[in-house]
Amino acid sequence: MKKYEILSKRTLAERVNEYVVYAPAVARHARAGQFVILRTDEDGERVPFTVCDYSREEGTVSVLVQEVGYTTMKLAAMNAGDALADFVGPLGNPTDLSAYKRILLVGGGIGGAVIYPQAKQLAAEGKPADVVLGARNVSLAIYTEEFARFADNFYLITDDGSSGKKGFVTDMIEELVKKGEKYDCVFAVGPLPMMKAVCALTARYDIPTVVSMNSLMVDGTGMCGCCRLTVGGKVRYACAHGPEFDGHQVDFDEAIARSRMYREQEQAHICRLTGEVRR
Amino acid sequence: MQAYGGGETVNKSARNAVPVQEAALRIGNFEEVAKGFTEELALAEASRCLNCKNAPCMQGCPVGVRIPSFIAALLEGGADKAAGILFADNNLPAVCGRVCPQENQCEKYCVRREKLGGSVAIGALERYVADNAADVRPAVAEKQAAKVAVVGSGPAGLSCAADLARAGIQVTVFEALHKAGGVLVYGIPEFRLPKSVVEKEIDGLRALGVNIECNTVVGKTVLMEELLEEYDAVFVGSGAGLPLFLGIEGETLCGVSSANELLTRVNLMKAYREDAVTPVQRGRNVVVVGAGNVAMDAARTARRLGAEVTLVYRRSRAEMPARAEEIDHAEEEGIKFELLTNPVKIHGDERGFVNGMTCVRMALGEPDASGRRRPVVVEGSEFFLPCDEVVVALGTTPNPLIKDSFPALETTPKGTIVADENGRTPTEGLYAGGDAMTGAATVILAMGAGKRSAGAILDELRRKGKIK
Numbered sequence: 073m074k075k076y077e078i079l080s081k082r083t084l085a086e087r088v089n090e091y092v093v094y095a096p097a098v099a100r101h102a103r104a105g106q107f108v109i110l111r112t113d114e115d116g117e118r119v120p121f122t123v124c125d126y127s128r129e130e131g132t133v134s135v136l137v138q139e140v141g142y143t144t145m146k147l148a149a150m151n152a153g154d155a156l157a158d159f160v161g162p163l164g165n166p167t168d169l170s171a172y173k174r175i176l177l178v179g180g181g182i183g184g185a186v187i188y189p190q191a192k193q194l195a196a197e198g199k200p201a202d203v204v205l206g207a208r209n210v211s212l213a214i215y216t217e218e219f220a221r222f223a224d225n226f227y228l229i230t231d232d233g234s235s236g237k238k239g240f241v242t243d244m245i246e247e248l249v250k251k252g253e254k255y256d257c258v259f260a261v262g263p264l265p266m267m268k269a270v271c272a273l274t275a276r277y278d279i280p281t282v283v284s285m286n287s288l289m290v291d292g293t294g295m296c297g298c299c300r301l302t303v304g305g306k307v308r309y310a311c312a313h314g315p316e317f318d319g320h321q322v323d324f325d326e327a328i329a330r331s332r333m334y335r336e337q338e339q340a341h342i343c344r345l346t347g348e349v350r351r
Numbered sequence: 352m353q354a355y356g357g358g359e360t361v362n363k364s365a366r367n368a369v370p371v372q373e374a375a376l377r378i379g380n381f382e383e384v385a386k387g388f389t390e391e392l393a394l395a396e397a398s399r400c401l402n403c404k405n406a407p408c409m410q411g412c413p414v415g416v417r418i419p420s421f422i423a424a425l426l427e428g429g430a431d432k433a434a435g436i437l438f439a440d441n442n443l444p445a446v447c448g449r450v451c452p453q454e455n456q457c458e459k460y461c462v463r464r465e466k467l468g469g470s471v472a473i474g475a476l477e478r479y480v481a482d483n484a485a486d487v488r489p490a491v492a493e494k495q496a497a498k499v500a501v502v503g504s505g506p507a508g509l510s511c512a513a514d515l516a517r518a519g520i521q522v523t524v525f526e527a528l529h530k531a532g533g534v535l536v537y538g539i540p541e542f543r544l545p546k547s548v549v550e551k552e553i554d555g556l557r558a559l560g561v562n563i564e565c566n567t568v569v570g571k572t573v574l575m576e577e578l579l580e581e582y583d584a585v586f587v588g589s590g591a592g593l594p595l596f597l598g599i600e601g602e603t604l605c606g607v608s609s610a611n612e613l614l615t616r617v618n619l620m621k622a623y624r625e626d627a628v629t630p631v632q633r634g635r636n637v638v639v640v641g642a643g644n645v646a647m648d649a650a651r652t653a654r655r656l657g658a659e660v661t662l663v664y665r666r667s668r669a670e671m672p673a674r675a676e677e678i679d680h681a682e683e684e685g686i687k688f689e690l691l692t693n694p695v696k697i698h699g700d701e702r703g704f705v706n707g708m709t710c711v712r713m714a715l716g717e718p719d720a721s722g723r724r725r726p727v728v729v730e731g732s733e734f735f736l737p738c739d740e741v742v743v744a745l746g747t748t749p750n751p752l753i754k755d756s757f758p759a760l761e762t763t764p765k766g767t768i769v770a771d772e773n774g775r776t777p778t779e780g781l782y783a784g785g786d787a788m789t790g791a792a793t794v795i796l797a798m799g800a801g802k803r804s805a806g807a808i809l810d811e812l813r814r815k816g817k818i819k
Contacts, residue, residue, distance in 0.1 A: 097572050111529060117620065117629040118529070142628060158529040160566040290620070290629075291537075293527050293568055294750050295592040296612035302603055307596065312752065326603055329703025333605040337630035 076110075076156040079132060084214040085207075087139040088182060089148060090124070096131030098161045104189035105167030105284065105316060108133060109292040111158040112146045119143045120289045120311075123162060124185040133161070136185035136214070141338050163292045164315045169194070169282070172257035175201040176248070176279075177223075178241050178270055180262020184214045186284050187261055191222040200224040202253070204244045206262070210235035242269045249277050257282065260319060264331060268324035275320050283319035285310045288333065301327050366469035367396045374683040378654050381541045381623050384680060385449070388472075393479040397425045400471045403462060408473060411456035413799030414447075414510070416440045418457055418473055425480060434484030437477060442513035442556070443506065443798060445548045448478025450539060451795045452674050482548075491559055492519040495818045499808060500525065500582040502569045502753070505533020506794045507588030507785025509556060510801030511808075516559040518809055520818070523582075525567040530619060533590055535794070537619040538611070540648050542655070546618070570756035575781075583817050584780045584808045587768060588801055591786035592750040596743050597640065601697030606632055606705035610641070610649040610744035617652050634658050634740025638708055639686075640694055641744035642671040647678065649742045650686045660686045661736065665693040665713050665726045691715070691726065695733070697741055708736045749787050765790060774804030782808060 073079070077094045084090050098108060107120045125134035139148045150156075167190055169175055175194060177187040184205050194201045203223035207213040208231045219226045228236030229244045237244060245258070258281040260270040267283045274281040287299035287310040294312035301308060304321035308314065370386045371377075377384055388396060400422040408418045417436055425433035437444050453459075453474035461470035497520050501508045504526040512522045530536050535549045557563065567573055569589070578585045594609035596602050613631065616622040620629035637653040639646050642664035650660045662681070664671060667690050671678055682688070689710070696709040712732035715724035749766045761769040761777055767790050768783040770776045776783055784800030786792055812818045 097567065101572065101574070115621075115626075115628060158566050160527070160529070160568060160572065162571055163568065290612060290615050291528060293571075293592070293752060295537075295594070296615050297594045297596070297609040298612050300603055307603060312750075323603075326703065330603065330605055332702070333632075334630040 074155040076159040078150060078152050078154050078156070080152050081150075084136065085212045087148070088136065088212070088214060089139075090134055090136050090185075091147070092132050092134045093156065093159055094131060095133050095159045095161075098133050098159060099126045099128050099131050102126040102133055102162040103166035104193055105186070106162035106164050107292070107315060108135060108159055108161030109163060109289065110135075110156050110160075112143060112150065113157045116146070116157060117143055118158075118290055118292070120163070120286070120292055122186045122284070122286070122315075124188055133159075136182055138182045160292070164311055165313075167259070167282075167284075167316060169257060169259060172280075173199065174255050174257075175199070176204065176245065176253075176255040176258045177201045178204045178206075178245065178258060178260040178262070180206045180241055180260075180266035181208070181212065182214070183260075183262030183266070183284075184219075187259060188215045188218060190259060191219055195222040201259075202248070202255070203227065204229065204241050204248075206230070206241035206244070206266070208232065240269070241266060242273050245270065245273055249279075255279055258319075259283075264324055264328045267319060267322075268328070271319040271322070271324070281319035282316050283322060284315045285317060285322070285327065286315070287311075287327070288331065301330070364395075364399060364468055366399070366463075366472055367392050369472065369475045374680075374685070377542065378684050381655055383545050384542050385475075387482060388475050388479045390483075393476060394426065396472050397422045397476055399463065399468070401462060407460040407462060408457040408471075411458070411460045413456070413795050414441050414802055416457075416477070421480065422471070422473075422476060425476065430480045430483040431485050433480040437480050438484075439489050441477070441798075442510045442802075443552045443794075444477050445481035445552055446506070446535060446544060447795055447798070448474050448476075448481055449544050449548070450793075452793060454675065456795065486555060486558075489517060491517055493819070495519040495521070495812075497521065497583045497812050497817045498523070498581070500578045500585045501588065502578070502585065503527075503533055503588040503590055503785075503787070504531040504553075504563060504565075505588060505590050505785065505797065506535065507590075507787070507797035507801040508533065508586065509553070510798035511586045511588060511784070511805045512561045512801075513556050513559060514802055514805035515808065516556070516561045518805075518818070520809075520812070521562075522560070523562045523564060525569050525573060526563060526565045527568040528619065529565050531563045531565060533588075537615045538645070538648070539794075540614065540618055540652050541623075542651065543648065568752070570752045575753060575757035575760070579778070579780055582780075583812060583815075584782060586774065586801070586804050586808065587753060587781070587783040587787055588785040588797065589750060589753055589787045590797075591747040591791040593748045593766075594743065595745045595747060597694060597745065599694060599696055601699060601705070601708075602743075604697055604699040604705045605703050606634060606739060607697060607741045607743070608632065610639070610645045610742050611747065613649050613652060613742050614645070617656070623652075623656060631656065632740050634705075634738065636738045637661070637740040637742060638663055638694075638736060638738040639742045639744055640664075641746070642666075642673055643744060643746065644673045644677055645746075646744035647673045647681045649744050650681055651684055653740070653742065654684050654686060658740070661689055661738070662686055663689045663692045663694060663708075663710060663736070665691065666723060667691055667715060670723045689736070693726065693728070694741075705739055705741055706737070708738055708741060709733055710736050747786075747791050749790070772803065773807035774800060775807055780811075
């Protein structure tokens with residue numbers, strides 16, 4: 073096998089692919105909640121992706137990639153048998169939910185990839201979590217079979233009502249809490265506006281909430297500070313101090329602004345790749 | 352006339368200047384500013400060396416290059432002959448010839464400095480030899496069974512690795528990034544140190560048998576415990592990578608970055624190229640905060656990306672920590688200096704992008720612990736500096752990644768690794784040097800530390816009977 077070879081690729085939803093990458097050195101110490109940084113080719117940029125699964129025996133690490141920008145579109149064009157130029161990790165700190173007893177995992181869109189290993193691990197530990205998975209429509213919902221298997225209760229909610237319930241993850245969380253479900257932790261991962269909305273809701277109900285921040289990064293080891301965000305009034309690095317933080321302390325408006333820092337340049341790149349600009 | 356060395360009369364010719372690319376031209380490209388001596392200039396400059404018996408210049412060299420000998424060899428037998436001497440002491444001569452602060456080292460002690468036309472241009476001669484000699488790296492000693500791990504492929508790690516490899520040790524260097532070289536590739540700009548020069552030096556190390564593993568973060572991909580178990584010794588030269596910020600309002604706005612980030616995007620990721628995939632902020636009005644060599648690199652990089660650049664520093668010109676040459680080059684390139692000025696707040700627009708900075712004027716008071724006069728705020732001196740990008744170059748601290756994953760590692764309150772002058776830490780078999788041990792310093796000091804640790808490691812391995 074080649075270094076960083078893509079062993080398999082499967083499409084989980086529209087423009088969402090799961091890649092199983094041969095990287096034994098990364099798999100050896102990988103744990104749920106950590107991330108890797110990869111480059112597609114020698115001229116590529118360094119882009120972080122959450123580890124969504126791994127096998128120490130097979131020496132593999134899986135990442136889920138949604139086609140949204142230049143590098144993810146290049147990845148979409150790669151297939152099993154192709155090799156990535158670089159694949160480094162596991163970076164960041166692993167998830168630690170050991171202090172909590174009754175956990176609600178909330179995934180929005182591709183954020184499901186981050187809560188999936190957690191659902192699997194909590195089930196293995198004998199304290200399966202409830203899972204709320206939100207997606208724009210049913211074709212974008214990922215890992216639904218796996219969640220059905222590993223979750224205590226699994227709730228799917230879609231913006232358009234194409235499957236499960238119609239609405240947003242916050243609607244589902246509120247319904248559960250009002251029904252009398254008692255969670256001592258919500259672990260929410262998804263787009264920044266979703267995590268912001270979940271945190272605003274759980275703050276009202278006083279439920280501790282952990283979020284995973286997918287900030288822009290370059291080196292991913294604390295060297296550049298590109299991924300910094302404000303948590304509880306303090307500047308923190310997503311790569312070194314995170315990627316998980318107390319959601320009630322995160323300044324989401326700032327994080328949202330920072331996530332758009334290179335939007336114009338990114339669109340120019342996509343334009344070069346496809347001859348069109350996607351928004 | 353005075354007699355020196357062998358007693359011949361002294362020529363009083365002035366130091367030969369190194370040709371440079373004109374400022375007006377060079378701000379439009381990333382090509383090297385200093386072009387290096389031609390053969391004619393190199394020989395003329397070499398002939399200025401008095402070949403002093405006591406070689407005062409050598410006391411200024413952290414790696415002990417036999418300076419008068421290599422210069423004499425250059426005159427006698429050209430670059431190839433000089434290289435035989437130079438390469439024996441210096442593992443990265445093409446790098447040192449370019450980025451060493453020679454004016455504070457070898458050239459500071461040159462007897463010609465004050466009255467005899469200026470110090471011999473030792474750095475420029477070193478570069479000439481390294482660039483023009485055929486590869487005459489010293490032979491590798493008989494292969495040994497001992498194995499040493501080196502953490503970090505910056506100047507400290509490479510220097511340590513090279514000396515160990517020459518002694519026949521099997522050396523593996525672990526590098527976190529995708530490219531070897533550490534600060535030489537991510538930090539120092541192309542226009543001061545072309546990456547092709549670094550690559551050539553690293554190829555030379557590989558030719559010595561050094562194995563370099565990129566994409567390996569010690570403390571994450573491989574643990575320190577594993578290295579100490581598997582190798583006979585470990586040298587940590589992980590650098591001072593964590594950038595310091597100002598701690599003022601507005602520092603997380605879009606368009607505010609550390610010098611490390613700007614330089615990494617431009618140098619390592621080649622963001623200055625039109626076809627680069629990695630983006631970089633291209634402000635029109637950039638403010639760089641700080642006045643060290645990294646601040647100069649950041650300012651001159653932003654200038655080449657097309658910006659008007661203002662450098663803000665809270666003390667006066669006399670206290671600027673950057674090399675005089677770097678300050679002069681920055682000024683020639685049109686960088687404006689706002690000295691005795693300190694930022695107090697960064698302002699942003701409704702989208703969260705920087706649009707200005709509030710600064711105050713400073714005055715110099717009594718000397719502080721560093722011996723420099725402490726700047727104090729001038730009451731009522733607040734003013735607004737319009738800008739659309741801010742680069743913070745206030746220095747760095749060691750990356751806590753290794754310490755966090757290996758608590759047995761002793762560190763100072765500043766985060767630097769505790770070790771003796773030969774890099775020995777209290778943990779058996781574990782050595783450290785360079786910025787990880789000293790805090791941010793220079794390439795050559797890191798190389799000196801790597802070299803001393805290599806010597807100490809060889810002593811230990813011999814003592815333990817692990818090498819013949």
